[in-house]
Amino acid sequence: MNSVELIYDCKNTLGEGITYSSINNNLYWLDINNISKLFRLNLTSNEKEIFELPEIVTATSVKSEDELILASNNGLNLFNISKKKFERVVNIEDQLVSTRSNDGGSDAYGRFWLGTMQNNFDKDGNDIPIKHNIGKLYKVDVDKNISVVEEDLGIPNTFVWSPDNKYFYFTDTLNGTIISYNFELESGEISNKKELANFNRGHPDGSTIDTDGCIWNCRWGGSCIVRFTPTGQVDQIIEMPVQNITNCIFGGKDMKTLFITTASNKGENKNDLDGSLFAINLNYQGLEDNKSKLELS
Numbered sequence: 001m002n003s004v005e006l007i008y009d010c011k012n013t014l015g016e017g018i019t020y021s022s023i024n025n026n027l028y029w030l031d032i033n034n035i036s037k038l039f040r041l042n043l044t045s046n047e048k049e050i051f052e053l054p055e056i057v058t059a060t061s062v063k064s065e066d067e068l069i070l071a072s073n074n075g076l077n078l079f080n081i082s083k084k085k086f087e088r089v090v091n092i093e094d095q096l097v098s099t100r101s102n103d104g105g106s107d108a109y110g111r112f113w114l115g116t117m118q119n120n121f122d123k124d125g126n127d128i129p130i131k132h133n134i135g136k137l138y139k140v141d142v143d144k145n146i147s148v149v150e151e152d153l154g155i156p157n158t159f160v161w162s163p164d165n166k167y168f169y170f171t172d173t174l175n176g177t178i179i180s181y182n183f184e185l186e187s188g189e190i191s192n193k194k195e196l197a198n199f200n201r202g203h204p205d206g207s208t209i210d211t212d213g214c215i216w217n218c219r220w221g222g223s224c225i226v227r228f229t230p231t232g233q234v235d236q237i238i239e240m241p242v243q244n245i246t247n248c249i250f251g252g253k254d255m256k257t258l259f260i261t262t263a264s265n266k267g268e269n270k271n272d273l274d275g276s277l278f279a280i281n282l283n284y285q286g287l288e289d290n291k292s293k294l295e296l297s
Helices: none
Strands: 004-008 015-021 026-031 037-042 048-052 057-064 067-072 075-080 085-091 099-106 112-118 135-140 146-153 156-161 167-172 178-183 190-197 203-209 215-220 224-228 234-239 245-251 257-262 277-281
Touching: 004 037, 015 057, 015 099, 015 257, 026 057, 026 245, 067 099, 067 112, 112 146, 112 156, 156 215, 167 203, 224 245
Parallel strands: 015 245, 057 099, 099 156, 156 203, 203 245
Antiparallel strands: 004 277, 015 026, 026 037, 037 048, 057 067, 067 075, 075 085, 099 112, 112 135, 135 146, 156 167, 167 178, 178 190, 203 215, 215 224, 215 245, 224 234, 245 257, 257 277
């Protein structure tokens, strides 16, 4: 039985976009709203820092020791941590008030992949029902060339690549199925789209991957994390103490601790731990997220 540990009672409304940097042993994650917040937790010193961001920021990628690439409702942005400076690098759907970014991440070549969706926040940050599949899957090359890879998406999530970089895994949370594509690392092309994995509790949200090539998928509304094998079989289910599990990442010196973000819950299963950051020590080793190689000049 894996023990789930409360790491930080951060009370996120929508904790998301978690990543780990072995450069400085830092965890970074977001609390998504009209004015989003970036959280930094140093796993060595337990030092915590919170940065207020000027827009809806939803996904992260480490660029350097002191820099992150952040995906927002207006595109891709560079955030300098020590200077607390947020600046636009690439405009994506910045003229559309009806959409916002969601999950995203870098591939091993350093490209940034990003999903957009119907904006589900009103001007006061309250939830709007998602009724339109108007999201897109974007690929941003290191030279900032933008291409649309998929359209008509509801809630794009799960941006992970197999350890050998031959497969890209993705989901539209509203469809409920994790998808696999063949992936060409050099060109960044995806092909041979297939349904890979389904599970009957909650909806698929963010994911990470381990050295065995197994996908650890967070289940929104499902109070659990599921480990899927590379063939899509359910290998393990980890029960969580809150309902809305949003994203996870392996981190720590041995890369054997799974860190998990969660979200608030307005339903009957609401509890005091909603929106907290959790950790589980495992016998599996994870893969660190790829770094962004986006050219900034």
